[in-house]
Structures are given as C-alpha cells and as structure tokens.
Amino acid sequence: MSNRSYPFTRMRRMRADDFSRRLMRENTLSVDDLIYPVFILDGTQQREEVSSMPGVERLSIDLLVEQAESWVALGIPALALFPVVDSAHKSLLAEYAYDPEGLIQRATRALKARFPQLGIVTDVALDPYTTHGQDGIIDEKGYVINDITNEVLVKQALSHADAGADIVAPSDMMDGRIGDIRVALEDTGHHNVRIMSYAAKYASSFYGPFRDAVGTAGNLGSGNKYTYQMDPANSDEALHEVEMDLNEGADMVMVKPGMPYLDVIRRVKDNFGVPTFAYQVSGEYAMLQAAAANGWLDLDSVMIESLVAFKRAGANGILTYFAVRAAELLKNQ
Numbered sequence: 001m002s003n004r005s006y007p008f009t010r011m012r013r014m015r016a017d018d019f020s021r022r023l024m025r026e027n028t029l030s031v032d033d034l035i036y037p038v039f040i041l042d043g044t045q046q047r048e049e050v051s052s053m054p055g056v057e058r059l060s061i062d063l064l065v066e067q068a069e070s071w072v073a074l075g076i077p078a079l080a081l082f083p084v085v086d087s088a089h090k091s092l093l094a095e096y097a098y099d100p101e102g103l104i105q106r107a108t109r110a111l112k113a114r115f116p117q118l119g120i121v122t123d124v125a126l127d128p129y130t131t132h133g134q135d136g137i138i139d140e141k142g143y144v145i146n147d148i149t150n151e152v153l154v155k156q157a158l159s160h161a162d163a164g165a166d167i168v169a170p171s172d173m174m175d176g177r178i179g180d181i182r183v184a185l186e187d188t189g190h191h192n193v194r195i196m197s198y199a200a201k202y203a204s205s206f207y208g209p210f211r212d213a214v215g216t217a218g219n220l221g222s223g224n225k226y227t228y229q230m231d232p233a234n235s236d237e238a239l240h241e242v243e244m245d246l247n248e249g250a251d252m253v254m255v256k257p258g259m260p261y262l263d264v265i266r267r268v269k270d271n272f273g274v275p276t277f278a279y280q281v282s283g284e285y286a287m288l289q290a291a292a293a294n295g296w297l298d299l300d301s302v303m304i305e306s307l308v309a310f311k312r313a314g315a316n317g318i319l320t321y322f323a324v325r326a327a328e329l330l331k332n333q
C-alpha cells in the first residue's frame with residue numbers, strides 16, 4: 001500500500017453528525033460581533049427607504065431612538081452613525097461637521113441619553129458636509145489638502161466626543177489624522193474615547209449605494225477618491241497604513257470593503273494581532289439583496305455565511321447592514 005493516509009484518515013467522519021461538526025467548528029458568529037450602521041435624517045417622524053439598499057431606512061432622530069429599543073434588546077453592542085446632510089448645510093470648509101447642534105451631535109446625545117450602555121460610533125470624515133462630496137478641504141485644482149483637512153477632522157472628532165460618542169471612526173484616509181485626533185482627545189480629557197481607524201480603506205466602487213443613502217453621489221458626480229483611498233491592487237500598503245495608525249494611537253483598525261478584501265483582514269490580523277474590524281459595505285449588501293430578490297440566493301443563509309467568513313478571516317467584529325436580521329437569526333438558532 002502507498003503512504004496515503006486514507007482510509008485511516010477519513011475527513012468525512014467528523015462531518016458525519018451534527019454533534020461532531022459542532023465540536024470541530026473553528027469560528028462562531030455572535031451578536032457581540034455586530035455593529036449596525038444607520039443613516040440619520042433631520043426633522044421628526046421622517047422615514048425614507050434607500051432604493052439601492054432594500055430593507056435599509058433612513059430615520060429622523062426620534063424614530064431612530066424608538067427603533068433602537070429593539071436593537072438594544074437583541075444585544076447589538078454598537079451603532080455607527082451616518083448623517084444625511086441637507087444641502088443648505090454643505091460648504092467648502094465643511095463647518096457643519098463640527099457644529100455642536102449638528103445632526104450627528106444631536107443624534108449621539110439622544111441615543112446616549114436613552115441607552116447609556118449602547119456603544120456609539122461616529123464617522124469622522126467631511127464628505128457629507130462638503131459641496132463637492134470629497135472627504136476633505138480642496139485646493140483650486142480639486143486636490144484634497146491633507147493637513148488642513150486634519151484640522152477640521154480634529155474639530156469634528158472633538159465635537160462627537162463632547163456629544164458623548166464612545167468611538168470616533170475616521171474614514172477619510174488623510175495621513176496623520178489618527179495622531180492629531182488622539183492628541184486632541186487626550187488634551188481635552190477624553191481619555192477613554194476610542195479610535196476605530198478606517199486604516200485600510202480602498203477606493204472602491206462597492207460604496208455606490210452608501211453614497212445614494214447619504215446623498216453624496218450627486219455632489220461627487222464623476223469625481224473619485226483615488227488620491228487618498230487605497231488602490232484595490234495593494235495589500236503590503238495596507239499593512240503600512242495599519243502600522244502607522246497603530247503607532248499614532250488607534251485602538252482598533254478596519255479593512256474596508258469586506259468580502260473582496262478578506263485576504264487583507266487576515267494579513268492585518270496575523271501581523272499585528274490587534275482588534276480588527278471589517279466593513280461589509282453597502283454594495284456587498286446590495287448584491288446579496290438583489291440576488292435574493294430574484295430568487296437566486298437564499299438571503300438568510302448567505303448573510304450568515306458571509307459574516308462567518310469575516311470571523312474566519314480574523315475579524316473581531318463586522319459593520320454590517322445585516323446586523324439586525326443576523327442578530328434575530330442568531331437568537332433563534
């Protein structure tokens with residue numbers, strides 16, 4: 001007989017029964033892994049669907065607080081807040097981003113007042129607040145000016161922290177903003193406000209439906225974010241980005257988008273062993289929803305499979321528009 005291990009080893013033996021499949025399962029998904037991104041409208045009693053994201057609703061603060069009751073009851077640890085900013089509040093210098101009475105600042109205060117134990121993650125980036133939809137302040141040629149943008153991002157992050165945000169999450173990809181924000185938070189006594197850095201954020205076309213949801217698609221027009229977001233062809237560069245953000249004081253790092261970038265998550269986790277998050281972005285959500293709507297995929301099972309895949313790749317948690325549905329499924333399993 002050859003030196004083959006079969007039939008002494010039969011990989012199928014452990015798969016033969018549910019109990020042994022459970023015993024050898026390497027990764028599990030729980031509600032503790034889920035962060036739910038939400039879109040916030042101004043006004044009261046406002047509720048709007050997002051056509052490219054079936055099942056996602058943009059809500060005014062009062063309705064958001066009402067709905068959050070059930071999300072908290074499901075055990076979802078944290079929400080990530082994204083504003084739908086009225087065009088009257090958009091400007092070249094993005095002043096509304098750090099207005100203490102701005103939409104995110106008010107939403108954060110309302111949610112923390114009602115649910116002190118619910119983690120609130122705020123997005124630090126200027127794209128909802130600029131007339132051109134870029135994530136920073138631009139020069140006469142349209143180039144996003146790094147260091148001037150950082151000054152505004154610091155003001156924005158501090159205003160979020162003052163409003164009660166637990167985690168500020170810079171998603172802009174300027175160089176050096178993590179260090180600038182960390183120093184400012186320390187100087188103002190916000191020692192425990194955590195920074196989740198969108199450290200390896202790619203210039204991705206999978207963000208399309210998000211730009212519809214927050215209403216920046218029109219402002220950005222045919223523009224792109226290639227001069228600050230990463231080239232999808234790179235992954236060594238992602239490690240360099242992550243290393244810099246950790247050195248500047250990031251508590252958590254993120255890879256974004258999610259599913260097409262699982263290899264990057266694995267490299268980040270293996271190299272640094274720090275809390276690593278993935279963002280299953282709007283386009284990934286839209287793809288699965290669209291296929292399910294056509295009867296081509298079973299939504300609940302592909303949703304859970306995709307989320308387990310993030311855990312297998314090394315993610316400690318996932319920002320996902322499926323958070324509520326997944327939490328319901330995990331509760332009933």
Ligand SMILES: NCc1[nH]cc(CCC(=O)O)c1CC(=O)O
Binds near residue numbers: 123125172210283
């Ligand atoms: N700072 C903007 C921001 N923050 C989160 C997303 C995308 C999230 C998603 O697609 O679900 C984007 C879009 C962009 O960079 O243009």
Ligand SMILES: [Mg+2]
Binds near residue numbers: 175199245
């Ligand atoms: Mg960077």
